[in-house]
Amino acid sequence: MFFLGDQLNKKLEMPKPGQALPGRDRPIPTAKEHFVSKRRLQGPYPEGLETAMFGLGCFWGAERLFWQTEGVWVTAAGYAGGITPNPTYQETCTGLTGHAEVVLVVFDPKVVSYADLLKTFWEAHDPTQGMRQGNDIGTTYRSAIYTFGEAQHQAALASRDVYQASLKAAGRAAITTEIAPAPPFYFAEEEHQQYLAKNPYGYCGLKGTGVACAIPQASAQPSVAAE
Secondary structure (H helix, E strand, O other), X not given: OHHHHHHHHHHHOOOOOOOOOOOOOOOOOOOOEOOOOOOEOOOOOOOOOEEEEEEEOOHHHHHHHHHOOOOEEEEEEEEEOOXXXXXXXXXXXXXXXXXXXXXXXXXXXXXXXXXXXHHHHHHHOOOOOOOEXXXXXXXXXXXXXXXXXXXXXXXXXXXXXHHHHHHHHOOXXXXXXXXXXXXXXXXXXXHHOOHHHHXXXXXXXXXOXXXXXXXXXXXXXXXXXXX
Protein backbone atom coordinates (compact mmCIF):
# COMPACT_ATOMS: atom_id res chain seq x y z
CA MET A 1 0.00 0.00 0.00
CA PHE A 2 2.86 2.37 0.67
CA PHE A 3 4.14 1.83 -2.86
CA LEU A 4 0.75 2.60 -4.38
CA GLY A 5 0.37 5.70 -2.24
CA ASP A 6 3.84 6.89 -3.21
CA GLN A 7 3.07 6.47 -6.90
CA LEU A 8 -0.20 8.37 -6.51
CA ASN A 9 1.54 11.24 -4.75
CA LYS A 10 4.00 11.51 -7.63
CA LYS A 11 1.12 11.78 -10.10
CA LEU A 12 -0.53 14.55 -8.06
CA GLU A 13 2.57 16.74 -7.90
CA MET A 14 4.39 18.42 -10.75
CA PRO A 15 7.86 16.90 -11.16
CA LYS A 16 10.94 19.01 -10.66
CA PRO A 17 13.44 19.25 -13.53
CA GLY A 18 15.71 16.66 -11.93
CA GLN A 19 12.80 14.24 -11.54
CA ALA A 20 11.34 14.51 -15.03
CA LEU A 21 11.83 11.81 -17.65
CA PRO A 22 14.47 12.68 -20.28
CA GLY A 23 12.28 12.36 -23.38
CA ARG A 24 13.89 12.58 -26.80
CA ASP A 25 15.18 15.01 -29.41
CA ARG A 26 12.77 14.06 -32.21
CA PRO A 27 8.98 14.24 -32.30
CA ILE A 28 7.16 10.95 -31.90
CA PRO A 29 5.27 9.73 -35.01
CA THR A 30 1.70 10.92 -35.42
CA ALA A 31 -1.04 11.09 -38.08
CA LYS A 32 -0.62 13.19 -41.20
CA GLU A 33 -4.28 14.16 -41.49
CA HIS A 34 -7.33 14.58 -39.27
CA PHE A 35 -9.33 11.35 -39.27
CA VAL A 36 -12.66 13.20 -39.54
CA SER A 37 -12.02 16.27 -41.69
CA LYS A 38 -9.07 14.83 -43.66
CA ARG A 39 -7.28 18.16 -43.26
CA ARG A 40 -3.57 18.35 -42.52
CA LEU A 41 -3.08 17.74 -38.81
CA GLN A 42 0.15 19.68 -38.40
CA GLY A 43 -0.46 22.42 -40.95
CA PRO A 44 0.36 24.65 -42.59
CA TYR A 45 -3.09 26.04 -41.84
CA PRO A 46 -4.97 28.55 -44.03
CA GLU A 47 -4.28 32.24 -43.53
CA GLY A 48 -6.63 34.00 -41.14
CA LEU A 49 -7.14 31.10 -38.78
CA GLU A 50 -6.20 31.28 -35.10
CA THR A 51 -5.01 28.73 -32.56
CA ALA A 52 -6.16 27.87 -29.05
CA MET A 53 -5.09 25.18 -26.57
CA PHE A 54 -7.17 23.62 -23.79
CA GLY A 55 -6.79 20.87 -21.20
CA LEU A 56 -10.04 19.34 -19.89
CA GLY A 57 -8.83 16.02 -18.57
CA CYS A 58 -8.64 13.02 -20.92
CA PHE A 59 -8.09 14.41 -24.40
CA TRP A 60 -10.26 11.86 -26.22
CA GLY A 61 -13.61 13.39 -25.34
CA ALA A 62 -12.21 16.91 -25.21
CA GLU A 63 -10.96 16.72 -28.77
CA ARG A 64 -14.32 15.46 -30.07
CA LEU A 65 -16.06 18.35 -28.33
CA PHE A 66 -14.02 20.86 -30.30
CA TRP A 67 -13.91 19.16 -33.70
CA GLN A 68 -17.72 19.13 -33.58
CA THR A 69 -17.79 22.90 -32.99
CA GLU A 70 -18.74 24.96 -36.03
CA GLY A 71 -15.87 27.16 -37.15
CA VAL A 72 -13.13 24.84 -35.93
CA TRP A 73 -10.83 23.97 -38.84
CA VAL A 74 -8.85 21.15 -37.27
CA THR A 75 -8.03 19.70 -33.85
CA ALA A 76 -5.19 17.61 -32.50
CA ALA A 77 -4.59 15.72 -29.26
CA GLY A 78 -1.28 16.27 -27.56
CA TYR A 79 0.80 17.09 -24.52
CA ALA A 80 1.82 20.49 -23.13
CA GLY A 81 2.81 22.32 -19.99
CA GLY A 82 5.49 19.95 -18.76
CA ILE A 83 9.24 19.39 -18.87
CA THR A 84 9.97 16.25 -20.90
CA PRO A 85 10.58 16.95 -24.61
CA ASN A 86 8.57 14.88 -27.11
CA PRO A 87 6.91 12.62 -24.51
CA THR A 88 4.96 9.46 -25.25
CA TYR A 89 1.51 8.66 -23.90
CA GLN A 90 2.94 6.07 -21.54
CA GLU A 91 5.44 8.58 -20.20
CA THR A 92 2.87 11.29 -19.55
CA CYS A 93 0.69 8.80 -17.66
CA THR A 94 3.44 8.29 -15.09
CA GLY A 95 3.15 11.92 -14.02
CA LEU A 96 6.90 12.29 -14.52
CA THR A 97 6.78 14.52 -17.59
CA GLY A 98 4.66 17.31 -16.09
CA HIS A 99 2.49 17.52 -19.20
CA ALA A 100 -1.26 17.84 -19.33
CA GLU A 101 -3.31 16.11 -21.99
CA VAL A 102 -4.49 18.98 -24.19
CA VAL A 103 -6.30 19.74 -27.42
CA LEU A 104 -4.91 22.09 -30.05
CA VAL A 105 -7.80 23.93 -31.71
CA VAL A 106 -7.34 25.75 -35.01
CA PHE A 107 -10.38 27.92 -35.67
CA ASP A 108 -11.85 30.57 -37.93
CA PRO A 109 -12.55 33.66 -35.78
CA LYS A 110 -15.06 34.88 -38.37
CA VAL A 111 -17.25 31.88 -37.52
CA VAL A 112 -16.47 31.05 -33.90
CA SER A 113 -14.92 33.49 -31.44
CA TYR A 114 -12.31 32.69 -28.83
CA ALA A 115 -14.95 33.64 -26.25
CA ASP A 116 -17.21 30.93 -27.68
CA LEU A 117 -14.42 28.40 -27.24
CA LEU A 118 -13.82 29.55 -23.66
CA LYS A 119 -17.51 29.11 -22.87
CA THR A 120 -17.38 25.58 -24.28
CA PHE A 121 -14.24 24.87 -22.27
CA TRP A 122 -15.64 26.00 -18.92
CA GLU A 123 -19.00 24.28 -19.28
CA ALA A 124 -17.68 20.93 -20.51
CA HIS A 125 -15.67 19.95 -17.43
CA ASP A 126 -15.20 20.68 -13.72
CA PRO A 127 -12.37 23.24 -13.37
CA THR A 128 -12.31 23.00 -9.55
CA GLN A 129 -10.79 19.54 -9.15
CA GLY A 130 -7.08 20.29 -9.15
CA MET A 131 -4.97 17.42 -10.49
CA ARG A 132 -7.87 15.30 -11.68
CA GLN A 133 -11.10 15.07 -13.66
CA GLY A 134 -13.52 12.66 -12.04
CA ASN A 135 -11.91 9.22 -11.85
CA ASP A 136 -8.93 10.35 -13.95
CA ILE A 137 -6.32 11.29 -11.37
CA GLY A 138 -2.96 12.99 -11.89
CA THR A 139 -1.24 16.09 -13.27
CA THR A 140 -1.99 14.78 -16.76
CA TYR A 141 -5.67 15.53 -16.25
CA ARG A 142 -5.46 19.05 -14.82
CA SER A 143 -7.57 21.86 -16.21
CA ALA A 144 -5.54 24.28 -18.34
CA ILE A 145 -5.82 27.12 -20.81
CA TYR A 146 -2.64 27.87 -22.75
CA THR A 147 -2.92 31.18 -24.54
CA PHE A 148 -1.55 32.60 -27.78
CA GLY A 149 -0.98 36.32 -27.35
CA GLU A 150 -2.05 38.91 -24.80
CA ALA A 151 -5.63 39.21 -26.08
CA GLN A 152 -6.29 35.51 -25.49
CA HIS A 153 -4.59 35.64 -22.12
CA GLN A 154 -6.70 38.53 -20.87
CA ALA A 155 -9.87 36.95 -22.27
CA ALA A 156 -9.07 33.69 -20.46
CA LEU A 157 -8.48 35.47 -17.15
CA ALA A 158 -11.67 37.49 -17.49
CA SER A 159 -13.71 34.40 -18.34
CA ARG A 160 -12.27 32.61 -15.30
CA ASP A 161 -13.38 35.44 -13.02
CA VAL A 162 -16.86 35.48 -14.51
CA TYR A 163 -17.23 31.72 -14.21
CA GLN A 164 -15.83 31.70 -10.69
CA ALA A 165 -18.60 34.07 -9.62
CA SER A 166 -21.22 31.74 -11.14
CA LEU A 167 -19.66 28.69 -9.49
CA LYS A 168 -19.54 30.43 -6.12
CA ALA A 169 -23.19 31.36 -6.41
CA ALA A 170 -23.93 27.69 -7.08
CA GLY A 171 -21.98 26.60 -3.99
CA ARG A 172 -19.03 25.24 -5.94
CA ALA A 173 -15.35 25.33 -5.03
CA ALA A 174 -12.63 27.63 -6.38
CA ILE A 175 -11.31 27.23 -9.91
CA THR A 176 -7.89 25.56 -10.14
CA THR A 177 -7.39 25.98 -13.90
CA GLU A 178 -3.85 26.79 -15.00
CA ILE A 179 -3.77 29.80 -17.34
CA ALA A 180 -0.41 30.50 -18.96
CA PRO A 181 1.19 31.47 -22.28
CA ALA A 182 1.24 28.51 -24.65
CA PRO A 183 4.25 26.24 -24.10
CA PRO A 184 5.51 23.80 -26.74
CA PHE A 185 2.78 21.48 -28.00
CA TYR A 186 3.71 17.86 -28.68
CA PHE A 187 1.38 15.89 -30.97
CA ALA A 188 0.15 12.64 -29.44
CA GLU A 189 0.54 9.32 -31.21
CA GLU A 190 -1.68 8.54 -34.20
CA GLU A 191 -3.92 6.15 -32.22
CA HIS A 192 -4.90 9.01 -29.88
CA GLN A 193 -5.78 11.44 -32.65
CA GLN A 194 -9.59 11.69 -33.05
CA TYR A 195 -9.83 8.58 -30.88
CA LEU A 196 -13.59 8.66 -30.43
CA ALA A 197 -14.20 8.90 -34.17
CA LYS A 198 -12.27 5.66 -34.59
CA ASN A 199 -13.76 4.13 -31.42
CA PRO A 200 -17.30 5.54 -31.08
CA TYR A 201 -17.98 3.60 -27.88
CA GLY A 202 -14.65 4.48 -26.30
CA TYR A 203 -14.15 6.18 -22.95
CA CYS A 204 -15.17 9.83 -22.56
CA GLY A 205 -14.64 11.36 -19.13
CA LEU A 206 -16.14 14.79 -19.86
CA LYS A 207 -18.60 15.95 -17.22
CA GLY A 208 -19.46 19.57 -16.58
CA THR A 209 -20.69 21.20 -13.39
CA GLY A 210 -24.09 22.10 -14.83
CA VAL A 211 -23.31 25.77 -14.17
CA ALA A 212 -23.56 28.01 -17.24
CA CYS A 213 -20.71 30.34 -18.16
CA ALA A 214 -22.13 33.77 -18.97
CA ILE A 215 -19.55 35.34 -21.27
CA PRO A 216 -21.46 38.21 -22.96
CA GLN A 217 -19.49 38.27 -26.21
CA ALA A 218 -19.73 34.51 -26.65
CA SER A 219 -23.15 34.77 -28.24
CA ALA A 220 -22.14 37.39 -30.76
CA GLN A 221 -21.59 36.17 -34.28
CA PRO A 222 -20.22 38.20 -37.20
CA SER A 223 -22.78 39.41 -39.69
CA VAL A 224 -22.64 38.03 -43.19
CA ALA A 225 -22.74 40.58 -45.95
CA ALA A 226 -25.46 40.12 -48.53
CA GLU A 227 -24.44 39.17 -52.00
